[in-house]
Amino acid sequence: MQSIATEIIQHLPRNNEARRLFHGRGRALPGYQDLLIDSYGSLIWVTLFAERDDDWLQQLAELLQTLLPQATTIAVRRRDLPHDRPVLLCGELPDKPLAHEAGLNYQLRLTAGQNIGFFIDMAAGRKLVREISAGKKILNLFSYTCSFSVAALAGGARQVVNVDMNRGALQLGRTNHQLNNLDLRKVSFLPHEIFRSLSRLRKLGPFDLIICDPPFAQGKNFTAETHWPKLVARLASLLAPAGEVIACLNAPQMSATDLRSIFAENLPNLQEACCLTAGADFPEADPERGLTIQHYIRI
Ligand SMILES: C[S@@+](CC[C@H](N)C(=O)[O-])C[C@H]1O[C@@H](n2cnc3c(N)ncnc32)[C@H](O)[C@@H]1O
Known part of the structure; x- marks a missing residue:
């Protein structure tokens, strides 16, 4: 438990901000690649990718209560068991759990689906989108619960089109805009x-900024190796002359360099403006295989 404590102390939450306290998934913390710990105000959300026994969980709960006196609820969710429900180590699940980030709020869905409605590791991407969105018409592909759209509108975007095949996620996306008092007339949810639906999207374009944040694998809907080249090749017809693309990749089988090569081959008139990672709260043994956020500008 001592190494978990040492790590958490270096990543303590500030105010109510959502924060990753412990990131074992990056394999940089030996023996803990099955463990993630996140803080959402008074809720501590532990994600496990393998079984840990009850004694260990009890010790973890005691440690978290000592280090995080604001925590009233500690919940554990097994991600390796697709239909597992959260187990409470203390407290109760809040009725309306929220993630607070950079002055914006995002609704969490703690008991439905594999993910809780918010990708905590994408804060750097949301910050970038907010910084470059003023006045832009934006296409948010694979939008999920539309956190990029919320950040874009907070940054002054003119219009955002969100596209995702998951209707429930888009509904939560609408709620996320309402939670932040954003003008729904500027947003659509497809x-x-x-x-x-590319021909339909072409009619809505061209777009000044296209955000691509697909899953690394989702059955026939998306496989990184086959669908990334296909996706990038199709962006040209959707993008405005000086348009920009933000491409997010978090796929163990594909590296940041692989994604760069796909852009160079399929959209050679784009130039990379910057490349971000999830940041210091997400240590990675091999940064090439962790989250990469690449920002391209058409030249
Ligand atoms: C990694 S999540 C996106 C996260 C989101 N950008 C965010 O910041 O919260 C991937 C999303 O892609 C959607 N998806 C996967 N394949 C798709 C496809 N072929 N067409 C439309 N949506 C797809 C899934 O439903 C899922 O919501």
């Missing part, structure tokens, strides 16, 4: 399969 429940479409992306590769089959």
